[in-house]
Amino acid sequence: MAFARLLRGAGLAVPPDVTVAYAEALAAVGLGRPEGVYWAGRATLVRRPEDIDVYDQLFDAFWLDRLEVRPVVVAPPLPVEVATDQHEDDGPPSAEEDDEESGETPPAGQVLRLRYSRQEVLAVKDFAECTPDELAELHRLMSRLRLGGSLRRTRRRRPSGRRGRWPDLRRTVRLAVRSDGTPLRRAWSDTATRPRRLVLLCDVSGSMEPYARQLVRFLHLAVTGRQRVEAFTLGTRLTRVTRELSLHDPDLALARVAGAVPDWSGGTRLGDGLAEFNERWGVRGLARGAVVVILSDGWDRGDPGRLAEEMRRLSLVAHRVLWVNPLKATPGFEPLVRGLAAALPYTDELLEGHSLRSLADLAEVVAR
Numbered sequence: 001m002a003f004a005r006l007l008r009g010a011g012l013a014v015p016p017d018v019t020v021a022y023a024e025a026l027a028a029v030g031l032g033r034p035e036g037v038y039w040a041g042r043a044t045l046v047r048r049p050e051d052i053d054v055y056d057q058l059f060d061a062f063w064l065d066r067l068e069v070r071p072v073v074v075a076p077p078l079p080v081e082v083a084t085d086q087h088e089d090d091g092p093p094s095a096e097e098d099d100e101e102s103g104e105t106p107p108a109g110q111v112l113r114l115r116y117s118r119q120e121v122l123a124v125k126d127f128a129e130c131t132p133d134e135l136a137e138l139h140r141l142m143s144r145l146r147l148g149g150s151l152r153r154t155r156r157r158r159p160s161g162r163r164g165r166w167p168d169l170r171r172t173v174r175l176a177v178r179s180d181g182t183p184l185r186r187a188w189s190d191t192a193t194r195p196r197r198l199v200l201l202c203d204v205s206g207s208m209e210p211y212a213r214q215l216v217r218f219l220h221l222a223v224t225g226r227q228r229v230e231a232f233t234l235g236t237r238l239t240r241v242t243r244e245l246s247l248h249d250p251d252l253a254l255a256r257v258a259g260a261v262p263d264w265s266g267g268t269r270l271g272d273g274l275a276e277f278n279e280r281w282g283v284r285g286l287a288r289g290a291v292v293v294i295l296s297d298g299w300d301r302g303d304p305g306r307l308a309e310e311m312r313r314l315s316l317v318a319h320r321v322l323w324v325n326p327l328k329a330t331p332g333f334e335p336l337v338r339g340l341a342a343a344l345p346y347t348d349e350l351l352e353g354h355s356l357r358s359l360a361d362l363a364e365v366v367a368r
Helices: 002-009 016-029 034-045 049-064 095-102 118-123 132-142 169-177 206-225 250-260 270-286 304-317 338-346 356-366
Strands: 080-085 112-117 151-160 188-195 198-203 229-234 238-240 291-295 320-325 349-352
Touching (some): 034 049, 132 206, 132 356, 270 304, 291 356
Parallel strands (some): 198 291, 291 320, 320 349
Antiparallel strands (some): 229 238
16 A cells, blocks of 8 residues: 555645555465565556656665656646547548547547547446436437347248158149149258247336336337337236337337326336236247247345246246346346345346346347
């Protein structure tokens, strides 16, 4: 701590977390070899190349007693010019574009230019921290997502251009008619495939208010972007919103969903909602062989035992059960709330759902 304080007095940026990292590095390498002590500090305490000389002098003065501690003049940092990248391809800017933006060509080595992509920043930003303008931009970016679907085999057969698993006698006879009854060509058939049904159940209770509208937009994208998708909302009751989300206008679809869901921003009874889903739709066929995605933070006011039982029933008929929790990206997150803890044993994967990037990752997981 004394050495970090000495560096800080010389003008180096050494925040407390860096000091802790330096202490952990010293504990790992030990104090027996000066080289290890030097590089432990060099790797944790020095952030700019121009600070290396200052670090070397103070290291010798503090650790090796080679120099007397005296005031050190630190060179002023390079001026930084930050430019927002508005290009769709996020590619590096050309020299002509830099000259046009600045209006002049500064001497080499005196200006450090940094550029960042607004889209990349918004893609990882938490929905709850976005401004209205940023949310509007995220809605535009979200419209580019495409949800594929994993395929499953059916009991039907389809014609196969190459040698399939079974001979197709009917097509073989039809082809033989063209050659006066002689079967010169044999036709084959193979197992037909179709996309698995996707079932989305979105929690719209009060605890999900910062994320509910963005997740419902994701549901709208799924319903209008592919076939065999069913969407429901969960709160104090279960509401089927597939028809409301079938409109191509996302704003109008969201307004219709808000009007059709009476328990928006209300309480949460996940066990009761899943029980109704299993009884009316899920176990009877809607969830059989389907990929079921539950978007919820797991806060439940109902009986956790009933939620665990309904999740068990759902896992027996569904192909996969995914749980999307927007709070999973929070530092120090642990699935300790009783609703989520009761559901996890019957969940195939626990995913994040707080940003556009996390929803894109969810789309990739669904398409496996």
